[in-house]
Amino acid sequence: MFHSIEETRKVILSGEITIESIVKHFQQSIHDKKSLNAFVEVFEQEAITLAQEIDVKIKNGTAGKLAGLIIGIKDNICYKGHKVSAASNILNNYTSIYSATCVERLVAEDAIIIGRLNCDEFGMGSSNENSAFGPVKNPFNEKLVAGGSSGGSAAAVAAGLCMAALGSDTGGSIRQPASFCGVIGLKPTYGRVSRHGLLAYASSFDQIGIFSNTVEDCAAILSVISGKDAFDSTVSSEPQPNFPLKLDVSEKKKIAYFKEYIENEGLDYEIKEQFNQKIKELKADGHSVEAIDFPFIKYLIPCYYLLTTAEASSNLSRYDGVHYGHRSANATDLESTYILSRNEGFGAEVKRRILLGTFVLSAGYYDAYYSKAQKVRRMIRDFTLSIFEKFDFILLPTTPGTAFPIGEKSNDPLVMYLEDIFTVQANLCGIPAISLPLGKHSNGLPFGIQLMGNLMKENELLSFSEELLKREENLNA
Numbered sequence: 001m002f003h004s005i006e007e008t009r010k011v012i013l014s015g016e017i018t019i020e021s022i023v024k025h026f027q028q029s030i031h032d033k034k035s036l037n038a039f040v041e042v043f044e045q046e047a048i049t050l051a052q053e054i055d056v057k058i059k060n061g062t063a064g065k066l067a068g069l070i071i072g073i074k075d076n077i078c079y080k081g082h083k084v085s086a087a088s089n090i091l092n093n094y095t096s097i098y099s100a101t102c103v104e105r106l107v108a109e110d111a112i113i114i115g116r117l118n119c120d121e122f123g124m125g126s127s128n129e130n131s132a133f134g135p136v137k138n139p140f141n142e143k144l145v146a147g148g149s150s151g152g153s154a155a156a157v158a159a160g161l162c163m164a165a166l167g168s169d170t171g172g173s174i175r176q177p178a179s180f181c182g183v184i185g186l187k188p189t190y191g192r193v194s195r196h197g198l199l200a201y202a203s204s205f206d207q208i209g210i211f212s213n214t215v216e217d218c219a220a221i222l223s224v225i226s227g228k229d230a231f232d233s234t235v236s237s238e239p240q241p242n243f244p245l246k247l248d249v250s251e252k253k254k255i256a257y258f259k260e261y262i263e264n265e266g267l268d269y270e271i272k273e274q275f276n277q278k279i280k281e282l283k284a285d286g287h288s289v290e291a292i293d294f295p296f297i298k299y300l301i302p303c304y305y306l307l308t309t310a311e312a313s314s315n316l317s318r319y320d321g322v323h324y325g326h327r328s329a330n331a332t333d334l335e336s337t338y339i340l341s342r343n344e345g346f347g348a349e350v351k352r353r354i355l356l357g358t359f360v361l362s363a364g365y366y367d368a369y370y371s372k373a374q375k376v377r378r379m380i381r382d383f384t385l386s387i388f389e390k391f392d393f394i395l396l397p398t399t400p401g402t403a404f405p406i407g408e409k410s411n412d413p414l415v416m417y418l419e420d421i422f423t424v425q426a427n428l429c430g431i432p433a434i435s436l437p438l439g440k441h442s443n444g445l446p447f448g449i450q451l452m453g454n455l456m457k458e459n460e461l462l463s464f465s466e467e468l469l470k471r472e473e474n475l476n477a
Contacts, residue, residue, distance in 0.1 A: 001025070002163055004214045008068045012058060019058070019068055019112070020051040026070050026114055030161045035142060038156040040075055040133045041083060042115035054110045064109035066224060069217075071106065072156050072165040075116045076123060077208065078197040079103050086199045087131040088121045090319045090326045090345030100197020101232070102166060102208050102225040109224050114162050118152030121347045122316065123170050123201040125149045126419035128177070129410050130349040137406070139181060140445055144403040147177025150211070154181040157211045164221060165211040170201050171304050172398075172423025174209040175435035175450060179398035182437040182446030184465075186210045186218050189456050190430035191236040193222075194229035202311035205304075205427045215466040218434075219243040222458060236456065243459055252286045253464060256391040258294035261422060268401040271447055274439050275397055278449060282395075285471070289395070292387065296380050301417055303380065304424040305353075306360050306373040312350075313357030319345065352413065381429040388454035393464060397422050398435040398448035422450065432458050434465050438472055 002008045002022055011017050030042055047070075057063035073079060076086040078096040080103075085091040099107070106113065120130040128136040128151025136151035138144040139159040146155040150167030154177035157165050167174045169187035178185025187209045195206055208225070212218045220243075227240035257279065262272060279289050321327040321341025328340035346354070360369040387394060400421060409416045426433035432455075435448035451468075453461035 001160070002070070005066065005069050005163065005217050005220055008163065012068050018051070018055050020048060020055055022068070023047045023051040023070060023112060023114065026162055029159070030115070033139075033159050033161060036137045036139060036146075036155050036159055036161075037118055037134055038136055038146075038152040038159065038161055039072065039115045040085075040087070040118050040152070043082070043113065047112050047114050050112050054112070057110065064111075066106065066220065067110035069106075069111040069221075070114050070163050071111050071221075072115055072117045072153060072162040073103065073113055074119050074150050074153050074165070074167045076119060076168060076199040077103060077166055078199070079113060079116070082116065084116065084199065085132070086122045087119045087133055088345065088347065088350065089132045090342070092132070092326055092345075094325055096197075098197065100208075101194035101229045103197060105225050106221075111224075117150070117156055117165060119167075120149035120151070120173075121350050122199065122312070123149040123168055123173055123206070124312070124349050124353055126172070126176055126416050127404075127406075127409065128152065129406065130347055132347065135406055138403045140403070143405055144445075145180065145406055147180035147399075147403065149173040149177075151177045153211045154178050154183055154185065157181070157183045157213060163213070164217050166225075167209055167211055168198055168201075169207050169209050169427065170205045170308060171427050172420045174211065175398050175423050175433060175448065176419060178211060178435040178437070179446070179448030180403040184212050184215060184218055184437065185435040185448070186222070186458075186462075187426060187433050188222060188226065188458055189236070189432045190427075191234050192432070192456065192458065193226045194232040194235050196229055196231035200315040202308035203315060204311060205308055207427070215462050215469060219462050238456060241459055243462060252288065253392045254288045254290070254390065255282060255393050255395050256290055256292050256387055257395045258297070259291045260294050260297045261396050264297070264400070264421070266400045266418065266421070267397060268441070270441050271397055271401065271439060275449065278438065279395070281471070290391070294383075296376075296383065297421075299376050299380065300424050300428070301421060303373045303376045304420065304428060305356070305417060306369055307377060309353040309357030310361050310370050311357070312353050313361060316346075316350070316354055321345070349413070377428050380425065384425065384429045384431065385454070392453070392460065394452040396450050396452070398450040399423075402441045402443060402445040402447050426452050431455055432461050434461055436465055436468060438468065
């Protein structure tokens with residue numbers, strides 16, 4: 001029920017149902033499934049009041065293009081007059097004084113933001129266990145993680161608590177939980193969507209993206225939230241497309257995949273087998289699918305974590321107990337205010353990454369680590385972009401396995417970091433990538449297959465994603 005914007009709009013326009021009743025339906029679902037811990041706050045009365053106003057607009061024919069969309073936002077995206085904390089005690093009870101650009105654009109088109117969603121603290125994690133609000137649980141099995149860092153967003157869409165959700169993706173934080181929860185997760189090109197109003201983790205990697213049940217919804221939301229923004233100079237100045245889904249099944253695609261990824265010993269056997277089966281199916285449909293070498297696989301995780309922790313060290317220095325957020329009651333002077341406030345406010349994983357980032361930026365180590373990682377990032381980016389001179393897409397797994405038990409990997413940071421091995425490449429290169437729920441494991445859990453496209457080629461990526469999902473539906477019909 002209320003699976004997509006198009007389906008929902010049809011019943012609204014027919015007069016069968018009101019937006020107010022849809023909001024109440026989702027609020028009841030959130031209450032019934034509160035054990036998932038997906039939402040950290042629900043905007044109860046506000047959402048109902050907005051729904052009543054938009055119902056009047058529907059009758060008058062003045063409603064925006066997203067009227068009927070009930071959407072949640074990750075708790076690191078600002079919404080004026082509402083709390084935002086990045087799931088951290090350092091920002092406990094902080095109220096935002098402005099809205100993120102993406103939020104303003106959603107509200108302007110009459111989407112209703114139903115609440116804020118749980119996440120790993122400041123987006124740092126691959127399981128949503130690093131949250132001041134506790135872990136998000138997987139809708140398929142509550143003993144398992146939902147993935148991170150946007151676990152609340154993925155779980156909420158998968159469990160039917162909202163129609164779509166916004167998340168942020170720094171190294172896979174949309175695609176990885178989308179894979180674990182069996183929904184669509186899109187990370188747009190870096191600079192496609194304004195980051196104004198997103199609490200920063202690593203500014204040259206962060207990108208706001210979308211969770212949805214359908215590619216059409218993903219495209220509709222992306223059309224609204226993307227485009228130039230005076231508040232973010234990194235946003236592309238290219239003309240803003242409307243992201244129509246130009247489906248042309250007669251046009252066969254050239255697709256690359258990396259042998260090193262599929263032969264990786266950490267890849268689950270069933271995911272590998274189903275991935276190879278997808279390659280056979282694509283070839284049978286007339287597409288060209290070719291294995292190519294990717295010589296940088298062992299550098300991806302070290303390069304990513306050196307650079308993102310360095311940026312995190314800089315970005316999170318603003319949370320010092322002086323300007324805003326948590327201030328220690330035990331502080332006696334300026335130095336103790338800094339030390340105690342940050343020690344009490346930040347969780348273990350955030351502290352770990354700040355320390356690592358500060359180390360790689362320190363005198364004597366800057367050139368050895370940070371500068372070298374920047375050079376490696378350029379090599380990875382140049383090599384990846386050169387692939388798109390011959391191929392339309394790169395096909396790869398989203399995750400090495402399916403969702404794992406809560407607590408299983410939280411005591412070993414290195415094992416947890418390897419969860420990102422198939423997703424960080426897109427962020428290092430700034431290219432768009434999407435996780436599609438195309439896999440089902442014998443353990444009953446879903447997993448995603450990932451597509452990466454060339455810079456600013458979301459239209460092509462979404463179109464081909466729609467084709468793949470429709471093909472899967474026809475096979476299962």
